[in-house]
Amino acid sequence: MTTKQMGVFQRPANMVGAINATLAQEMDRDKDVVILGEDVGRDGGVFRVTEGLQKRFGPGRVMDTPLAELGIVGASVGMAIYGLRPVAEIQFMGFIYAAIEQIFSHASRMRSRSRGRFTCPLVIRTPYGIGIKAPELHSESAEALFCHMPGIKVVVPSSPYNAKGLLASAIRDDDPVIFLEPSRLYRAIKSDVPDEEYLLPLGKGEVYQEGKDLTIVAWGAMLHKAAEAADGFDAEIIDLQTLKPFDEELILSSVKKTGRLVVAHEATTLCGLGAEIAAFVSEAAFGYMKAPVMRVAGYEAVTPMARLEDDFNPGIERIKRAYELVMEY
Amino acid sequence: MPISVIGKMEVKRLQVINEQGQADASLISLLPDSIYNKFFETITLARLYNQRALSLQREGRLGTYASILGQEASQIGSALAFDPSDWIIPSFRESGVLIAMGYPMRLLYRYWMGDERGMSCPEGLNILPMCVPVGSQLTHSVGVGMGIKHKGEKKAVAVYFGDGASSRGDFHEGLNLAGVFKLPVVFLCQNNQWAISVPRSAQSAGATIAERAFSYGFEGIQVDGNDVAAVYKATKDAVDKAKAGGGPTLIECFTYRLDDHTTSDDATRYRSRDEVEAWKAREPLIRLKLFMEKKGLWSKAYEDEVIKKASDAVDAAIKEAEAMSPPDAADMIRFTNKELTLRQKRELEELEG
Ligand SMILES: Cc1ncc(C[n+]2csc(CCOP(=O)(O)OP(=O)(O)O)c2C)c(N)n1
Ligand SMILES: [Mg+2]
Numbered sequence: 026m027t028t029k030q031m032g033v034f035q036r037p038a039n040m041v042g043a044i045n046a047t048l049a050q051e052m053d054r055d056k057d058v059v060i061l062g063e064d065v066g067r068d069g070g071v072f073r074v075t076e077g078l079q080k081r082f083g084p085g086r087v088m089d090t091p092l093a094e095l096g097i098v099g100a101s102v103g104m105a106i107y108g109l110r111p112v113a114e115i116q117f118m119g120f121i122y123a124a125i126e127q128i129f130s131h132a133s134r135m136r137s138r139s140r141g142r143f144t145c146p147l148v149i150r151t152p153y154g155i156g157i158k159a160p161e162l163h164s165e166s167a168e169a170l171f172c173h174m175p176g177i178k179v180v181v182p183s184s185p186y187n188a189k190g191l192l193a194s195a196i197r198d199d200d201p202v203i204f205l206e207p208s209r210l211y212r213a214i215k216s217d218v219p220d221e222e223y224l225l226p227l228g229k230g231e232v233y234q235e236g237k238d239l240t241i242v243a244w245g246a247m248l249h250k251a252a253e254a255a256d257g258f259d260a261e262i263i264d265l266q267t268l269k270p271f272d273e274e275l276i277l278s279s280v281k282k283t284g285r286l287v288v289a290h291e292a293t294t295l296c297g298l299g300a301e302i303a304a305f306v307s308e309a310a311f312g313y314m315k316a317p318v319m320r321v322a323g324y325e326a327v328t329p330m331a332r333l334e335d336d337f338n339p340g341i342e343r344i345k346r347a348y349e350l351v352m353e354y
Numbered sequence: 355m356p357i358s359v360i361g362k363m364e365v366k367r368l369q370v371i372n373e374q375g376q377a378d379a380s381l382i383s384l385l386p387d388s389i390y391n392k393f394f395e396t397i398t399l400a401r402l403y404n405q406r407a408l409s410l411q412r413e414g415r416l417g418t419y420a421s422i423l424g425q426e427a428s429q430i431g432s433a434l435a436f437d438p439s440d441w442i443i444p445s446f447r448e449s450g451v452l453i454a455m456g457y458p459m460r461l462l463y464r465y466w467m468g469d470e471r472g473m474s475c476p477e478g479l480n481i482l483p484m485c486v487p488v489g490s491q492l493t494h495s496v497g498v499g500m501g502i503k504h505k506g507e508k509k510a511v512a513v514y515f516g517d518g519a520s521s522r523g524d525f526h527e528g529l530n531l532a533g534v535f536k537l538p539v540v541f542l543c544q545n546n547q548w549a550i551s552v553p554r555s556a557q558s559a560g561a562t563i564a565e566r567a568f569s570y571g572f573e574g575i576q577v578d579g580n581d582v583a584a585v586y587k588a589t590k591d592a593v594d595k596a597k598a599g600g601g602p603t604l605i606e607c608f609t610y611r612l613d614d615h616t617t618s619d620d621a622t623r624y625r626s627r628d629e630v631e632a633w634k635a636r637e638p639l640i641r642l643k644l645f646m647e648k649k650g651l652w653s654k655a656y657e658d659e660v661i662k663k664a665s666d667a668v669d670a671a672i673k674e675a676e677a678m679s680p681p682d683a684a685d686m687i688r689f690t691n692k693e694l695t696l697r698q699k700r701e702l703e704e705l706e707g
Contacts, residue, residue: 068551091521331468
């Protein structure tokens with residue numbers, strides 16, 4: 026159902042629908058936007074994110090590729106250099122590893138290597154994270170790897186609404202973007218998504234909830250857990266949205282107010298993005314802090330299969346304990 | 355002469371028993387008579403195991419599952435050509451191979467229930483855990499083959515992978531390395547015509563997968579993958595050759611995935627019912643039964659007895675799988691390394707405390 030609010034048509038959509046609509050919108054807007062990946066055409070993607078796009082735009086722009094992640098990303102690098110806007114889908118984040126050479130050795134540095142003569146405006150979309158009880162390597166949270174590599178942007182939406190605005194910006198961005206879609210959120214939540222196009226800036230976070238005692242930084246599916254665990258705390262919750270470059274100013278202005286910070290993420294604590302955020306805050310706002318920065322994150326373990334999934338991922342209780350520790354410090 | 359022919363390729367296809375159950379006389383004489391009952395009994399067992407896995411999944415007692423229906427001849431015919439001391443490197447769809455090698459079904463069920471302990475291979479078998487990243491297991495066969503060669507042993511390695519996997523760089527690197535080092539590897543491509551929604555014809559512009567062996571300097575052959583005798587024969591020859599120091603072989607088992615890709619898939623979205631029906635008529639048990647009946651090796655009473663025995667075994671395996679204690683959460687940390695890090699020790703305390 027379409028409702029008219031403030032002159033804008035909006036309809037409730039889940040993240041699958043919002044991303045699908047954005048891809049269609051961007052392909053309509055720019056004929057150089059092309060989609061490629063495994064099962065993205067005829068089948069509409071294993072999560073149905075690209076449903077109907079091949080019918081609408083043809084197999085020349087929505088390409089079912091052979092099973093070859095390195096090939097998919099390597100070809101995207103070539104297309105991007107040539108001036109196309111490839112949006113590659115890697116079926117699950119755990120299968121991106123074969124393509125890492127293309128991402129780290131080429132996509133991330135083509136601009137630098139050619140001193141600006143060639144660029145790599147590609148997007149790699151991939152579902153990530155825990156929570157769908159799938160087989161091994163279907164639940165990885167390897168975002169920090171990509172944050173570590175200069176030249177790559179990393180974006181994670183947390184709602185259908187911001188998925189649309191962020192993906193449109195990612196496709197129009199002139200550099201490579203890894204766009205991580207929390208598979209747990211694909212159909213779990215709905216928000217009102219305007220029919221009209223809109224852009225949400227990369228590199229900007231959003232205050233999800235205002236508060237004054239404690240700052241919580243999270244993204245993707247973890248944002249919702251971190252918010253649930255914050256019940257009973259006067260917490261300011263920041264939805265990071267872009268992990269790289271992350272919104273330093275927003276984090277700083279919040280911790281200067283609260284003096285306390287907890288970063289929550291699914292990925293293993295060691296060398297996770299939380300470590301970088303904690304270091305940044307201790308460098309830039311040490312004098313404002315009333316407590317050490319705490320991380321609440323995955324264990325140093327291989328992401329488990331279905332049975333132990335919930336034990337790996339910080340649950341509400343573990344997250345709450347982190348908030349309490351910081352508050353009691 | 356500006357252009358001359360410097361190479362020519364021949365692509366062979368092997369069939370021993372045709373769809374009507376008639377056997378090629380000269381080929382069939384090369385197989386021992388005792389083998390057909392083994393084929394029949396193992397395929398029946400694997401099929402029942404598979405059927406029950408699918409129904410357990412529907413009841414919510416098992417996670418996402420990859421069916422082997424239609425591929426039993428390719429899996430079992432090949433696996434039975436190996437000894438328990440040989441090494442088996444499976445993809446994720448190789449339940450039938452594991453069953454044929456004697457892998458406990460209770461562990462297989464446990465694996466598909468989402469429990470890592472299901473892939474802890476019992477002593478006496480050398481079967482690596484199922485490989486989820488498609489194609490990435492091919493190069494492991496090279497290393498295992500090098501190990502065998504290094505130790506001067508008479509063993510072979512089987513590596514299983516799909517038609518989709520043949521598009522990955524790993525396929526090229528694996529075959530090329532095995533050819534260069536003349537390793538005792540049998541590459542068993544399970545060409546079931548589909549990689550989720552992508553048909554074999556869209557996977558490669560080449561006509562067969564078997565022919566690729568040509569470019570790596572060793573033998574490749576396509577076999578009728580629904581003819582268990584042909585799969586067995588081709589694999590046995592390759593195993594014998596490998597153990598005699600003759601190097602690798604690529605076998606393309608030409609078969610068909612009759613079910614959805616996994617229980618999360620809906621194959622009606624991308625392939626026709628007619629295609630599936632046509633392949634159903636070619637499924638491996640039909641011709642095997644016809645052939646065995648003519649030889650006096652099959653009767654209804656015999657089949658009933660085999661089914662009864664198999665379903666008792668499957669029932670027992672499910673019972674044991676479901677009776678297993680839940681996995682210990684600490685295991686996910688405990689098994690990462692021999693020595694745990696200090697952080698991991700703290701995390702273990704937190705988990706257990
Ligand atoms: C590297 C990698 N990419 C993608 C996937 C997702 N996926 C699982 S099975 C499959 C198709 C495999 O096709 P094939 O090799 O023919 O094996 P089959 O499923 O037919 O047995 C895909 C794309 C995966 N598991 N690993
Ligand atoms: Mg296949």
